[in-house]
Each structure stands twice: as C-alpha cells, then as structure tokens.
Amino acid sequence: MLLSITNEKKPATDLGYLLHKNPLRCQEIGISFGKAYVFYPEATDDRCTASLLLDIDPIGMVRGKVGSINSGPLDQYVNDRPYVASSFLSVAIAKVFGSAMQGKCTNRPDLVDTALPLKVQLSVLPCRGGKEFLKQLFEPLGYQVKAKSYALDSSFKEWGNSVYYTVELKKVSTLKDVLTHLYVLIPVLDNNKHYYVGEAELENLLAKGDGWLSEHPQKEIIARRYLKHRVSLARQALTRLMDINHAGVEQTMTASDNLEVALEIPLSLNEQRIKAVLSKISDSGAKTVLDLGCGEGKLLRDLIEDKSIEKITGMDVSIRSLEIAHKRIGLDRLPSRIKNKISLFHGSLMYKDKRFAGFDAAIVMEVVEHLDPPRLAAFEKVLFKHAKPKTIILTTPNREYNAMWENLPEGAMRHSDHRFEWTRDEFREWAGTLADQYNYLTAYYTIGPESSSFGSPMQMGVFKRAD
Ligand code: SAH
Numbered sequence: 001m002l003l004s005i006t007n008e009k010k011p012a013t014d015l016g017y018l019l020h021k022n023p024l025r026c027q028e029i030g031i032s033f034g035k036a037y038v039f040y041p042e043a044t045d046d047r048c049t050a051s052l053l054l055d056i057d058p059i060g061m062v063r064g065k066v067g068s069i070n071s072g073p074l075d076q077y078v079n080d081r082p083y084v085a086s087s088f089l090s091v092a093i094a095k096v097f098g099s100a101m102q103g104k105c106t107n108r109p110d111l112v113d114t115a116l117p118l119k120v121q122l123s124v125l126p127c128r129g130g131k132e133f134l135k136q137l138f139e140p141l142g143y144q145v146k147a148k149s150y151a152l153d154s155s156f157k158e159w160g161n162s163v164y165y166t167v168e169l170k171k172v173s174t175l176k177d178v179l180t181h182l183y184v185l186i187p188v189l190d191n192n193k194h195y196y197v198g199e200a201e202l203e204n205l206l207a208k209g210d211g212w213l214s215e216h217p218q219k220e221i222i223a224r225r226y227l228k229h230r231v232s233l234a235r236q237a238l239t240r241l242m243d244i245n246h247a248g249v250e251q252t253m254t255a256s257d258n259l260e261v262a263l264e265i266p267l268s269l270n271e272q273r274i275k276a277v278l279s280k281i282s283d284s285g286a287k288t289v290l291d292l293g294c295g296e297g298k299l300l301r302d303l304i305e306d307k308s309i310e311k312i313t314g315m316d317v318s319i320r321s322l323e324i325a326h327k328r329i330g331l332d333r334l335p336s337r338i339k340n341k342i343s344l345f346h347g348s349l350m351y352k353d354k355r356f357a358g359f360d361a362a363i364v365m366e367v368v369e370h371l372d373p374p375r376l377a378a379f380e381k382v383l384f385k386h387a388k389p390k391t392i393i394l395t396t397p398n399r400e401y402n403a404m405w406e407n408l409p410e411g412a413m414r415h416s417d418h419r420f421e422w423t424r425d426e427f428r429e430w431a432g433t434l435a436d437q438y439n440y441l442t443a444y445y446t447i448g449p450e451s452s453s454f455g456s457p458m459q460m461g462v463f464k465r466a467d
Helices: 014-019 058-063 087-096 130-141 175-190 199-208 219-226 231-252 254-267 269-284 298-305 319-328 373-387 399-404 424-438
Strands: 002-007 027-031 034-043 048-056 116-126 144-151 161-173 288-292 311-316 342-346 361-365 391-397 440-447 458-465
Touching: 002 014, 002 175, 014 034, 014 048, 014 175, 027 087, 034 087, 048 087, 087 175, 116 175, 130 144, 130 161, 130 175, 161 175, 175 199, 175 219, 199 219, 199 231, 219 231, 269 298, 269 361, 269 391, 269 440, 269 458, 288 298, 298 311, 298 319, 311 319, 319 342, 361 373, 373 424, 391 399, 424 440, 424 458
Parallel strands: 288 311, 288 361, 311 342, 361 391
Antiparallel strands: 002 048, 002 116, 027 034, 034 048, 116 161, 144 161, 391 458, 440 458
16 A cells, blocks of 8 residues: 655655655554555655555454454455555554654754645545545545546446545645545545544544534534444534534624624613523423523523522533533532532534433523524424423524614624524424424414514524423
8 A cells, every 4th residue: 555745845855854754765664563664756856755655464464353344254364454545544644654744843843834735646545435525525625636446347347446546636735734634534435444443533533633624514424434433422523523613603703792782782682581481481380401502501590590490401512601601600609409400511402312301391592593404404303303301492583673673784694603593484384393293382472572563583482292
C-alpha cells in the first residue's frame, strides 16, 4: 500500500522539514502489524514527493487476530488488508507522521501554517459508496478529486467494477490538515476498522475533526462509519458536533438576541410565556416534569418553586447553556432536599433517548423553531412515539404577529437561529396531524396581547395522551 504526498511550492523540499523525514534517506519504521518505509522518489527544488509504503505482515495479522474483515476462516489468510488503504494506514500516518499531523516543526515552525499546493496519491483505496461518496467526503473540504476505478475481473465485464480506486486529491492546504483529513476519512471510505472502537475513539474523532467536521455535510455518516456503527457513540459524537455549531451560533448571535429581547421587553412576553406554561403544568397535575431544550434554565427556576412537583429535569444540546442554567438556579447552593429533585443533562431532541421516558409532562418552550424542518420528523418520533409523556406543552412564535413589530423588517424572523416560524394555521395543522398519529388530544392557547388580524405573539399547544 502506497501513499504519496507531493509539494510543488519552491523550495519543495521543505516538505522534508514538515514530515520530520530527511529527503536523502530511506527510513524503515516498525509498527505492530508490519513495517512502514518513508522515501522520496523525487526531491528537487520544484517538486518533492514523499512516499509512505506500508508493508503489512499477513501472518502477524492472523496471530495478533487483527484485521480480519469477515469471520470466515479463509478470510484470515486471504484478504485485501495488506494491499489497500485502511485503518492500518491511518495508524501508520499517526505513528510515522505524528508530529506533522499535530503541527509540530521545531526547525521551521513557520511552515506549519503555510498553505502548500499539495497532491496526495493513494494507490488503492476501497471506496464503499463509490466515487460519488469519495467526492462527497473530500470536495466539501476543498479538494479536487480524481479517481480511477477497476473492473472486478477484466474477462467478465458484466460483473462491473470493484470497490477499489486509485485516488488523487489536490488542495492548497497546510500539511497537518491534509494528514488529518486522510487519517479520519480513509477508514470511513473503507467502512471498517481493525481495532476495538470505544469511548476513546469518539474523543479521537472529535479531536481530529476539530475545525472541520461539525460543518461537514456528511458528518453523520462520517461519525457512524468512523465509530464502526456503534450507535450510541455516533449519537454522542453528533450531539457534540451539533453543540459546537450551536456554540458558534450563540457567539455570533448577540446582536439578533438583542433584537428579540428588544421586541419582547414592552410586552414582557418572556414572563407571560413562563406564566402560561406554569399554569398548564399545574392544571395537568404533573409530579415529574422534563424541560426539553431548557436553555439557560429560565423556566426551571420557577418550576422549583412549585412544591407539588417532585422531579424536575432539564435537557439541552448546548453544554454552555446547561452550565449557565446550573449557575442560574444556584444548584450548588440549594438545600439538598430541593437539589435532589433537580437534574440537568446533555442530549439532543433528534435522537431516541431512554432518559426522556417516564415523565408526567414534557415542556418544549421556544425550541421547535430552532430545528431544521427535514429533521422535525425525527423530533416528533423521539417525543410522541418513544418518550410519550402524559402531557406535552409546546410553545412557538406566531409568524403572523411579526407584522405588528415595526422594527422587525418585513419577512424577517424574530431570531437569526429560527429555521421557520409558523402561522396559527400551520401550527395547528402540524400539531393536529401529530396528535392523530400518536393518539393525543390537543388544545390551543394564545400568549400575549391579541390583535384581531394577527392573533397573539406566541402560540401554545397542550397535548394530552388519550389513553
Ligand atoms: N426553552 C428555553 C430555551 C429556548 S432557546 C427558553 O424558552 O428559554 C432554544 C433552545 O433549544 C436552545 O437552548 C438550544 O440549545 C436548544 N436546542 C436546539 N436544538 C436542540 C436539539 N436538537 N436538542 C436539544 N436542544 C436543542
């Protein structure tokens, strides 16, 4: 298996400094599953190519019981592992080019952050998902991708092509980024790993994915394949990646946050919303309450005051918000009698989660409009099909009322992170269909001052489980 990296920026041999490998020497490096060799087929001022040749020891592989891709007995001896780019190559990259991947270069630190015109060639890369998938992985990261495929057997054209490709990737980039992308995405394309995947691998993915993975359009499948389809790990990865995005949104959002606050102050809408939700909780007689997307805990504080509630749980995808909620309710200072009934946890409304089940009531206050419409269906199942609390109280803006706010430009939403805002009819149609599907009864309420043409600023749906 051969990986080559070419630099064409003069003096091209700077590549040697970055890789910590002298272009004049061929080096042999021992790895647990074989040997790696680094050499430079060309090293001139104009062009310099470093090659990593991986020589996997197939007998050692069987003895060490690593690398078997299927479970058949013959498969131990006859498989493609020694000849293709796979997780073995990622391990070799980390071992042989570890300092370069971490961005360390003692002799020429200036090179670490220099973007170089780099070309990567992989002699054989299994692309499970084909060339299209290969492109979907690398093109969003700015690579030009070329791939040559091979027939399974040239005598039997009708068998079609194999999963193997010779791949060329080009990008003007720092070397550390290119090595990191290869490290993560090669096993993703191969859809396999030769070692046990646990929590440490999740941390590894998040560390290696820092700065690019959270924005990658294929992040879900990357996480799933990288974590060897361990569903709970992949879900944690996604939740944390989403959290990264959210933190970004939160940081850049202050101006529009102020807009929302400014719109609401004269009406003190926030307080009215909390009051409306608390009164519905009290009517429901709920003793255990889950606040989904609790944010900074505005509602939790008031729920604590309600002596009839025995258990209050807040959940949010944003760790930062949960930390603020923790402080805001002064969790550490509360007497243990009260403290014991409150808990906060990190999660996502997009994924089925046992921790959401068994509550009398769930509150979803000003949260749905933050979810991407294509993913609403996932949320609906998580809450109505799996968690299915007896009562669900959900509030969301009424878009029609936006016309009443002079300082809100026409057509604009109240908050830059809102993915949509529903009219009264749209909300009722959505809620009614859901209620029918999952056997709930609905009632609708207004929150805030009512205009005869546009209704109230907020709308609230209360769902009661019919059984
Ligand atoms: N309910 C709170 C916060 C509303 S802001 C209140 O009314 O004050 C919306 C909240 O939804 C944010 O805290 C955001 O982090 C959270 N959120 C967005 N997407 C989420 C998801 N997929 N899972 C859980 N929480 C989410």
